[in-house]
Amino acid sequence: LAIAIGIFITVAILVVYSSLQSRAAAIASATANVKSEAADFAGDVRLILEDAIDASRAFANALSVVGESDFKGTLSRNQVQAMGKKVLLSNHDFIGLTIAFEPNAFDGKDRSFVNTFAHDATGRFMSYVTRNQSDGTDLSCLQDYEVESNAPWYFRPKASKRDFLTEPVLYPIMGKEVLMISFMTPIVHNDQFLGVTGLDYPIDFMQKLVMSKSIYDGNFDLSILSNEGVYAACSSHPEWVNQSVHSVRKDKAQAILSTIAQAKEQIFITDGNLLVSEPLILGNSNIPWLIQIKVPMS
Numbered sequence: 001l002a003i004a005i006g007i008f009i010t011v012a013i014l015v016v017y018s019s020l021q022s023r024a025a026a027i028a029s030a031t032a033n034v035k036s037e038a039a040d041f042a043g044d045v046r047l048i049l050e051d052a053i054d055a056s057r058a059f060a061n062a063l064s065v066v067g068e069s070d071f072k073g074t075l076s077r078n079q080v081q082a083m084g085k086k087v088l089l090s091n092h093d094f095i096g097l098t099i100a101f102e103p104n105a106f107d108g109k110d111r112s113f114v115n116t117f118a119h120d121a122t123g124r125f126m127s128y129v130t131r132n133q134s135d136g137t138d139l140s141c142l143q144d145y146e147v148e149s150n151a152p153w154y155f156r157p158k159a160s161k162r163d164f165l166t167e168p169v170l171y172p173i174m175g176k177e178v179l180m181i182s183f184m185t186p187i188v189h190n191d192q193f194l195g196v197t198g199l200d201y202p203i204d205f206m207q208k209l210v211m212s213k214s215i216y217d218g219n220f221d222l223s224i225l226s227n228e229g230v231y232a233a234c235s236s237h238p239e240w241v242n243q244s245v246h247s248v249r250k251d252k253a254q255a256i257l258s259t260i261a262q263a264k265e266q267i268f269i270t271d272g273n274l275l276v277s278e279p280l281i282l283g284n285s286n287i288p289w290l291i292q293i294k295v296p297m298s
Helices: 002-067 077-089 152-160 204-212 253-262
Strands: 096-101 126-131 137-141 169-173 176-189 192-202 221-225 231-234 266-270 273-280 289-296
Touching: 002 077, 002 176, 002 192, 002 204, 002 273, 002 289, 077 096, 077 126, 077 137, 077 192, 096 176, 152 176, 152 192, 204 221, 204 231, 253 289
Parallel strands: none
Antiparallel strands: 096 126, 096 192, 126 137, 169 176, 176 192, 221 231, 221 289, 266 273, 273 289
């Protein structure tokens, strides 16, 4: 009896140990798999948005030539607007293009353009090119660019001399409300800020991407959140798109915003779920967004 009890205890310990080891290995494998899925998904999003980032940066680099004294005033505003139209029409997903210069930084002729077509009372070169319904472009003057709180798209890249990614915003395009973001690139010559260029890009593709994902037989939740905690996409709650975590996830809002701000891969096991967070940083903006995948531990 003593020998039998000893054998039973030994076998029981070995079985429990083996089960714990197997469980730990299974969790480690699943965690690695979910991490890989999150990283791959972030890469997919970056790849789609790469054209807009590259086009904005290339256009800004080209326009920085006006900082050279030899080239000051050699490019006309009409020529640059025509270049901007070409850039906008080069990709069917680009929906708007910004050209914005500091006072007299482009040609020193702001006074000559006061209240002319696509200019306002300042005469500054502040053009906005948009697509129209006839596959062409419309040209207008930018609005609300002189007040910092209304124009982070201008003042943030001016202060940092780095790319800037705006928050999602609904904007009427050809009679339809479109959720979009803007990639803003500073125009810099010899470390002097001259202005910004930028491209507007619709982000409805993000919701389509999360809905098309298929892992763990559909037992998962995949979300994309902006830097300020606005849902750009959510597989389990599509109605949350363009909603802030403060309004739809009040209990978790601060934790989510803290995760976004830390801009690093994080893994949590919480409320019976494995939660993997992957930062999404576009261009050289240093403005992290968040990819988050949640899978039930079961």
